[in-house]
Amino acid sequence: MAYFRYHGRSKDGKAKTGKINAESTQEARAFLRSEGVIAYDLQELNSFLYKDIHIGSQVKNRDFVLFLRQYATLIDAGISLVEATGILAEQSDNRYLKAALEHVKEELETGVPLTEAMEKFPKIFPELLVSMVHAGEVSGSLDDILENMASYYEKQYHLKQKITSSLAYPLAVGAISILVSIFLLVFIVPIFTDMFASFGEEIPVYTAVVLQISSLAQSYWWVIGLLSVFLYVIYHYLGKKTYFRTKFDRLKLKVPLFGKFLQKALIARMTQTLSSLLASSVPILQAISVTERVIGNQVFKQVLKDSQASLEEGESLAAPMKEHWAFPKMVTQMIAVGENSGALDRMLKKVDDFYQQELDEASDKLKSLIEPIMIVFLAVMVGAIVLAIIIPMFSIFENI
Structure with missing residues (x-):
């Protein structure tokens, strides 16, 4: 993660300035948009003083499992990927997941496959999930794959808890x-x-x-x-x-x-x-x-x-x-x-x-x-x- 300094304006035209931490410039812009800020100047701060020290996972296992189950339910109900992603982005309380989903939605709207959009956020969407999503897109069973992945990460969490x-x-x-x-x-x-x-x-x-x-x-x-x-x-x-x-x-x-x-x-x-x-x-x-x-x-x-x-x-x-x-x-x-x-x-x-x-x-x-x-x-x-x-x-x- 890196820190970015931004200058922008809110929806009502007020000037906004500050610092945020994000995985990439795209994620930073997506997060700011989700907060109602349009950034016209975004610069990465490379100084050691601004280096991000993050302890633990960016998305809690419980939230991640819930996200996967809701994603599967929405897709199974016939809602399009773009709509489903937007709905989950709006209701997510985790700012990292929210920003990532906002960016994924924008990518999907331009015709980018879900797998490719998720790959840009490796700390949010694990490699295993991306591989499984790719298999789901190819086979047309994305809802089943996401449901299986929710069960998988739930079992992995319980396994980790046993060891801990x-x-x-x-x-x-x-x-x-x-x-x-x-x-x-x-x-x-x-x-x-x-x-x-x-x-x-x-x-x-x-x-x-x-x-x-x-x-x-x-x-x-x-x-x-x-x-x-x-x-x-x-x-x-x-x-x-x-x-x-x-x-x-x-x-x-x-x-x-x-x-x-x-x-x-x-x-x-x-x-x-x-x-x-x-x-x-x-x-x-x-x-x-x-x-x-x-x-x-x-x-x-x-x-x-x-x-x-x-x-x-x-x-x-x-x-x-x-x-x-x-x-x-x-x-x-x-x-x-x-x-x-x-x-x-x-x-x-x-x-x-x-x-x-x-x-x-x-x-x-x-x-x-x-x-x-x-x-x-x-x-x-x-x-x-x-x-x-x-x-x-x-x-x-x-x-x-």
Whole structure:
């Protein structure tokens, strides 16, 4: 996203000046028109000071699903694409979606296909949706495609929620453990440090180590902040490098407890995306290419690339998957059966349904397993510091 400075006039002739952020000049003009402003001067601000920092998605999943369902309903009711797009643009509360739909409507009015109009707003309309819309335009079943896409994104949202809810608890407890430990080291332990010094008693090595850590935490607390920022920057930088991203994604799949859960989630996402594309008559090579770009894991992405290459050479889609540790035998067998029977989309749908159920059960098991582990982790973190204070106190009281 970029910022644009505009000069224009409202419908009643009043001068309007200001800044807006948009994906492109076309989107900026479309948004201003939706606000009743005709811009006669629009300039992009390239300064770093105006760089847009956007956290999260521009359109909430719930709003996006609702938009797709309403679009499908309007088209199914016989309303033209131009009219349907205009109606949804008028009633949309999300300014990004509103501006995009305004521009799409204008493009449609000039005879541009819906697919081509949507492609200009990649952050609003995902590549998968654009591919499916193209299939719907070609087959004449755009309303069914949009309805299927609404269901798809709804399922993807629930899948993401399962992963988030399963990881939220351990991350929260881990963060609390670290914060409590830092609080004890910085504010509580120093009180006892002075007390131990006043008694002049020799303290155990373990206690001396904790006191030294406390002293360092007080003197160099800012180093912790700088180190955290540095590690985040390094992680963000390396995350853009394919080699390190692949290593990290592989490591995530190997982590005890979480690895298996993530593996199931990725298989569910892959099979659901592929089955949706194939069921909408998208060519299999294109379907694999789109799935590869939306899967979000380098390990699975590489296997999909290998599968695509295998198909191009006239071999099986399942062949590279059978040789990879990330794909269970049941999955590869179902895909192979689907290929041989000509019902690959239905087989992929069955695999997706199976793993959706598996994820529900795995999520519950993971939460019940993680809870006691994290409680023990919190107790050990805090208990280790408290123990370092209590041990020398027994010795001091014995000598009083």
